[in-house]
Amino acid sequence: MVVHLNGKRHARTGALLSLLFMGLGQIYNRQFVKGLLYALLELYVVIFWSKPFAEAMRGLITLGESVQQRNARGAIVVQGDHSIILMITGIIFALLFVMFLAVYALGIRDAYKVGEARDKGEKPRGFAQSVLHAWEQGFAYILLTPAFVFALFTIMLPLIFGILIAFTNYSGPNHLPPKNLVDWVGFETFTSLIRFRAWSKTFVGVLTWTVIWAVLATFTTYFIGLFYALLLNHRVVKFKKFWRTLLILPWAVPGVISLLIFRNLFNGEFGPINQYLKLMGLQAIPWFSDPLWAKVAIVFVNIWFGFPYWMALMSGVLTNIDRELYEAAEIDGANGFQRFRSITLPLILFSTAPLLIMSFAHNFNNFNMIYLFTSGGPANPAYSYAGSTDILISWIYKLTLEQNKFNMASVVSIFIFIVVAGFSIWNFRRTRAFKEEDMVQ
Amino acid sequence: MNTRNKKWMSMVILLVLALVLAACGGGKSDNSGNTGGNAGGASSSGQNSGNSGGNSGGSGDAGSEEPQIEEGAQLLVWDNSDAEFEWAQYVAEEFTKQYGIPVTVENVNHTDAPGKLQTDGPAGLGADVFLAPHDHTGNMASAGLILENFYSDEIINEHIDAAITGGSYDGKLYGYPVAVETYGLFYNKDLADKVPETWQELFELAKAFNDPANQKYGFMYEVGNFYYDFSFIGGYGGYVFGAGNTDPNDLGLNSEAAVKAAQFVKRIHDEILPIKKEDITYDIKDSLFKEGKLLFNINGPWAAAGYRDAGLNFGVAPLPKLDNGEHPASFSGIKSYYVNAYTKYPEAASLYAKFAASKEMQLKRFEITGQVPTRKDLSDDPTIMNDPVVSGILDQAQYAIPMPNIPEMQTVWGPMASAFSLIWNENIDPKQALDDAKKQIEDAIQLMQ
Numbered sequence: 097m098v099v100h101l102n103g104k105r106h107a108r109t110g111a112l113l114s115l116l117f118m119g120l121g122q123i124y125n126r127q128f129v130k131g132l133l134y135a136l137l138e139l140y141v142v143i144f145w146s147k148p149f150a151e152a153m154r155g156l157i158t159l160g161e162s163v164q165q166r167n168a169r170g171a172i173v174v175q176g177d178h179s180i181i182l183m184i185t186g187i188i189f190a191l192l193f194v195m196f197l198a199v200y201a202l203g204i205r206d207a208y209k210v211g212e213a214r215d216k217g218e219k220p221r222g223f224a225q226s227v228l229h230a231w232e233q234g235f236a237y238i239l240l241t242p243a244f245v246f247a248l249f250t251i252m253l254p255l256i257f258g259i260l261i262a263f264t265n266y267s268g269p270n271h272l273p274p275k276n277l278v279d280w281v282g283f284e285t286f287t288s289l290i291r292f293r294a295w296s297k298t299f300v301g302v303l304t305w306t307v308i309w310a311v312l313a314t315f316t317t318y319f320i321g322l323f324y325a326l327l328l329n330h331r332v333v334k335f336k337k338f339w340r341t342l343l344i345l346p347w348a349v350p351g352v353i354s355l356l357i358f359r360n361l362f363n364g365e366f367g368p369i370n371q372y373l374k375l376m377g378l379q380a381i382p383w384f385s386d387p388l389w390a391k392v393a394i395v396f397v398n399i400w401f402g403f404p405y406w407m408a409l410m411s412g413v414l415t416n417i418d419r420e421l422y423e424a425a426e427i428d429g430a431n432g433f434q435r436f437r438s439i440t441l442p443l444i445l446f447s448t449a450p451l452l453i454m455s456f457a458h459n460f461n462n463f464n465m466i467y468l469f470t471s472g473g474p475a476n477p478a479y480s481y482a483g484s485t486d487i488l489i490s491w492i493y494k495l496t497l498e499q500n501k502f503n504m505a506s507v508v509s510i511f512i513f514i515v516v517a518g519f520s521i522w523n524f525r526r527t528r529a530f531k532e533e534d535m536v537q
Numbered sequence: 538m539n540t541r542n543k544k545w546m547s548m549v550i551l552l553v554l555a556l557v558l559a560a561c562g563g564g565k566s567d568n569s570g571n572t573g574g575n576a577g578g579a580s581s582s583g584q585n586s587g588n589s590g591g592n593s594g595g596s597g598d599a600g601s602e603e604p605q606i607e608e609g610a611q612l613l614v615w616d617n618s619d620a621e622f623e624w625a626q627y628v629a630e631e632f633t634k635q636y637g638i639p640v641t642v643e644n645v646n647h648t649d650a651p652g653k654l655q656t657d658g659p660a661g662l663g664a665d666v667f668l669a670p671h672d673h674t675g676n677m678a679s680a681g682l683i684l685e686n687f688y689s690d691e692i693i694n695e696h697i698d699a700a701i702t703g704g705s706y707d708g709k710l711y712g713y714p715v716a717v718e719t720y721g722l723f724y725n726k727d728l729a730d731k732v733p734e735t736w737q738e739l740f741e742l743a744k745a746f747n748d749p750a751n752q753k754y755g756f757m758y759e760v761g762n763f764y765y766d767f768s769f770i771g772g773y774g775g776y777v778f779g780a781g782n783t784d785p786n787d788l789g790l791n792s793e794a795a796v797k798a799a800q801f802v803k804r805i806h807d808e809i810l811p812i813k814k815e816d817i818t819y820d821i822k823d824s825l826f827k828e829g830k831l832l833f834n835i836n837g838p839w840a841a842a843g844y845r846d847a848g849l850n851f852g853v854a855p856l857p858k859l860d861n862g863e864h865p866a867s868f869s870g871i872k873s874y875y876v877n878a879y880t881k882y883p884e885a886a887s888l889y890a891k892f893a894a895s896k897e898m899q900l901k902r903f904e905i906t907g908q909v910p911t912r913k914d915l916s917d918d919p920t921i922m923n924d925p926v927v928s929g930i931l932d933q934a935q936y937a938i939p940m941p942n943i944p945e946m947q948t949v950w951g952p953m954a955s956a957f958s959l960i961w962n963e964n965i966d967p968k969q970a971l972d973d974a975k976k977q978i979e980d981a982i983q984l985m986q
Contacts, residue, residue: 170685170882178659253864267677269944269986274659275681293981366825368750384815385962473815474962475761475955477970482975483955496650499981500676529741 103215105123114204120205125214129223141196149189159264160277179278180266183375187256191248259274261506262286266499285503298479298491299508305391306460306487307515313398313459318452320399321406324445324461326436328407341413347404355468358397386475387484394485398465404456406448413447414440453523457516466490488512543765566650610638610883610885615645615653615667620906621718625668629891637891638885646874651677665886665894669705671712671871674944678706684876686710687887692845692894700911701873702781703939706812713872713890715899716908719869720765721836721933724856728832735858736801743809746832754810757822758835759960760802761814763950764868764940765835771866771938772823774858777949790953791971797961799967799977802857814958826851835976841907841926853929854934869937871911899982903927948981 106125118138122131160177167173210383211219221229231238262285265271266278290296328339346354362383370380377486383393417440425435466472467490472483482491488508496505581762616625622644629640643664645653647800650664651673657663669677677683678939689710693701696714704712722909724732728746733739739986743755758765775794779787810817824841825831827847844851857866874890877882899910901917909927910916922928940946956974959965 147595164681166681168880169687169883170681170683170878202560267985269679269949272655272680275679288984292984359818360820363816363818363821365812366821368817385813393787470815473958475814476967477955477959477973479955480980481951491866494951498951499985500655501984504984 103335104212106214107208107211110207110214111204115206118203119209120202121204124206125210127210127220127222127223128224130206130226134352137199144504149193152182152186153187155182156190159183159279160273163277164275176274177277178274179264180273183260183264184257187253188249189251195245195248210298219275230524242515258506259516261502262510264503266502267504268534273499281503285507289504289507292480295480298482300477302482302486302491302517304489309394310456310460310462312395312403313462313465314452314456316395316399317402318406318448318455321403324403324407325410325414327441328411338406340408344404344408346400347408351401351464354401355397355464358400359469362393362397384470387474387476390470390485391472394442394465397469398459398462401465409448409451410444413444417443450524453520456523457520460487460516461489461512462487463489463493467493560923574820597803601969606638606885606888607882608883610932612638612640612641612882612889613664613884614642614663614664614889615647615650616642617647617668618644621668621902621908624895624902624905627905628898631898632889633890636885636888638889642891651682653879654682655680657879661879663877663879665877665880665882666874666890667877668715668872669712669875671714671873672940672942672946674704674711674873674875675706675945676927676947678709678877679944680713682878683711684878684880684883684887686889687876687884688713692736692891695896695913696894696911697913697916699869699934699937700871700873702874703855703869703942706942708782712871713876713894714871714911715861715875715894715902716872716906717869717911717934718838718872718909719867719930719934719937720768720835720856721867721929722836722854723836723844724852724854725826725829726833728829732798732852732854733833733857736860739789740808743832748810752825752831753830754812754825754832755807756833757806757817757825757831758805759822760806760810760817760961761954765959766798766802766953768856768865768867769801769859770795771868772863772936773797773801773861774863777941777946778943782938783943784944788975790949790978791968791975795971796878796968799957799971801958803959807834814961826842830913838907838909838926838930843980845853851928855929855933864936866934867933867937868940869934874909893936945982945985948978948985952977952981 104482110121110125112121112125114134117135119131119134119136121484122128124132125131134199155177159179160182162174162176164172214220263277263280263282265281265284268272270276271278284406288295289299291318306413324343327333328336328343330457361369364370364382369385370383373489374380382391408435421436421439430438465487466487470483470485472486472490474484476482476484479486485495489512492505492508495508496499560651564751571597608767610921614625614629616622623644624647625642629642633640645664645667647668647670648668650669651815654663654667674683686704686709692710697914700712700714700717701710704710704714722732729742731738731742733742739756770776775792775798776782776789777787778784807974820832822831822836823843826834826836827849829849838853841853856867858864874893876886876890880886894912896912896914899912899915901906902918903910903915903921903924907924907927909930910921912917915921916931923933942951952974954969956970959970960967
């Protein structure tokens with residue numbers, strides 16, 4: 097055997113051979129067991145899976161060709177293609193194909209590296225050695241593989257599926273599988289959202305309120321939670337545990353039930369709140385029938401639901417702040433407000449800011465609050481299928497579940513995703529808590 | 538190209554995972570063999586096509602002959618809870634006694650059943666026979682979820698027209714009706730001196746009773762719920778869809794009749810019920826009626842049990858006549874059994890549905906649940922006529938129109954509810970509000986195509 101000390105002959109040849117057929121490079125590098133296993137894998141995939149793969153891709157592209165056939169009385173004679181299952185199968189095969197390509201690429205890389213080692217005059221490893229080497233060097237990757245594969249199929253698959261739906265005509269009543277086939281329609285659903293003036297007008301209006309709502313809901317609960325946490329932690333407050341338990345209760349009661357009770361409390365004609373207002377000689381407030389007041393009521397009730405969480409969280413943070421900081425500040429002559437502004441607030445913001453962003457995303461999609469409290473009402477003449485207090489998610493619900501417009505829902509959720517993801521990323525990047533700096537400058 | 542089921546796909550994933558991770562493969566070729574045999578529905582549908590080939594024109598012939606019941610058939614039935622569930626179990630027992638086919642009854646509410654069937658039906662998990670409100674007939678039929686009625690001639694002869702119209706779509710009958718319901722005028726017998734014949738009378742009685750300071754009201758109905766709002770449109774001769782509620786291209790929702798109805802609704806608000814729409818909820822209306830603070834209340838027979846339990850002395854009358862001398866045309870809902878298109882036993886399932894719609898079973902349903910039968914031969918049955926609630930509802934049912942059951946109806950509820958809410962709450966021009974609603978519905982229907 098001639099050993100080539102210079103150049104990268106073995107590396108190039110090995111990689112090229114592996115590119116040609118999996119395992120060839122390894123065999124060329126005299127790693128026969130490994131090469132054979134690679135070759136067997138490709139053979140296996142090519143022989144057993146090329147046809148299913150081609151069919152799956154065809155299914156993904158055509159979304160089914162044979163229509164379900166029924167006899168005169170409506171019973172099914174030929175099952176026909178189920179477009180949605182074909183679509184999911186196609187996505188799964190595409191993901192598997194990507195995984196296969198990754199393994200393929202690894203094989204080429206391996207052949208190249210071993211060839212490179214041979215070029216330098218090293219002897220290639222035996223199979224047992226290779227396994228041991230892979231186990232030692234790639235331990236982290238081996239451990240991560242199951243999690244990665246799991247994520248691929250539980251997170252990526254539904255996401256891709258949900259996004260692809262937006263480009264089909266998957267909607268009731270005429271395009272519901274398995275009786276009917278679903279077709280790709282490109283950006284038609286997107287354009288129809290814009291084309292119908294009433295719809296786009298609804299979209300902009302609902303979106304505006306959704307953003308205002310998410311910001312208001314997040315900040316009101318945050319600061320009222322902070323207020324209560326400070327109050328509870330003040331040294332003059334007695335029976336701290338009792339108060340804390342009492343104030344956390346709204347958080348513990350199932351929201352669905354409380355919301356129904358609130359619905360009755362706020363009733364403009366018969367609700368106790370307005371009854372008291374009248375008793376005090378004030379005007380009754382049209383809580384549910386006036387758009388502005390309905391929004392006020394929603395934010396108000398949301399405070400009741402949301403502040404205990406922040407209060408509990410911040411109480412924890414407060415008790416963890418080093419007392420010495422306050423003592424030092426006191427010696428320096430800082431007054432109460434200054435101590436709060438320069439010590440308490442930054443420390444609390446530091447540890448709760450990430451959660452603030454999560455809370456924003458949660459409120460952006462806070463379906464329960466809207467749907468159970470006002471059902472989107474009062475009616476808005478300018479909107480189509482939405483009321484004045486509907487947020488995007490409750491509008492989607494009315495559009496889709498009541499009418500089976502899955503494609504339209506997908507378009508709107510893509511938009512929600514972009515907004516929430518964009519906002520979250522922007523915020524995460526701006527939050528100091530995520531930078532590995534010393535917390536107090 | 539054949540459909541591959543999910544189970545098989547997950548096996549594929551597992552297999553490839555095993556390969557990637559451990560670089561070794563197990564037995565795989567027997568896997569692809571499974572797919573062919575797994576298409577379980579194929580065998581039963583083949584059998585079915587055989588015995589239905591000839592009777593496409595008149596399926597009535599099949600009814601007179603003894604149907605070929607599938608061997609080893611067993612049925613799953615979905616029905617409502619409580620009293621209706623009790624009745625469904627009774628039917629199941631009687632059916633098993635007579636035909637020797639085991640039947641299981643599960644509780645799935647009839648309003649949820651169509652939605653559940655959309656996923657469960659094709660997956661082979663749905664009930665063979667299920668109860669559903671008739672207004673989903675069009676949706677279910679166009680999505681291919683239900684089988685045609687195998688005994689249509691028989692059913693058409695035996696049941697009231699509304700029940701047949703309600704269960705038909707595109708000229709074909711699907712449903713096996715078991716009960717009909719509509720709403721009427723519930724009144725508190727202890728407070729009402731007389732039952733109003735016309736709205737004019739009702740206005741006067743209500744005005745005399747109204748005392749908002751003490752939360753006493755003469756009349757209430759759930760405004761902005763198009764189910765109730767429609768009765769006025771219908772009473773003035775209006776309609777939702779043309780051609781007997783089958784033509785989605787002809788919307789009658791901003792017609793002269795509809796505008797008149799909207800003006801009339803506005804009059805109710807101005808004269809006897811000056812409360813915002815959002816504040817008249819079903820719960821509040823119900824509790825006021827139970828407390829004796831509400832004289833007249835538009836509601837349906839489903840509320841009767843609650844009022845009886847509250848010890849209320851109440852009666853039910855048809856809705857009073859409008860100023861054109863017509864009774865308001867309330868929407869009626871027909872509860873029907875439907876046969877799942879994906880059932881393995883279409884003949885047995887259809888036989889069961891027919892059995893549930895029979896005279897004895899409907900009478901039993903009335904006895905257990907107090908619901909109004911749809912059979913003509915039960916309409917003058919003395920036990921039914923003597924029931925005060927049912928007879929009142931039956932009187933109104935003469936003027937009732939079954940809710941449209943074409944899929945496009947789903948687009949009507951939201952915009953019409955908004956329109957009536959706006960007309961009620963705001964000083965908005967009724968014609969304008971209805972025009973807007975019609976435009977929205979047209980847009981939505983266009984998007985459905």
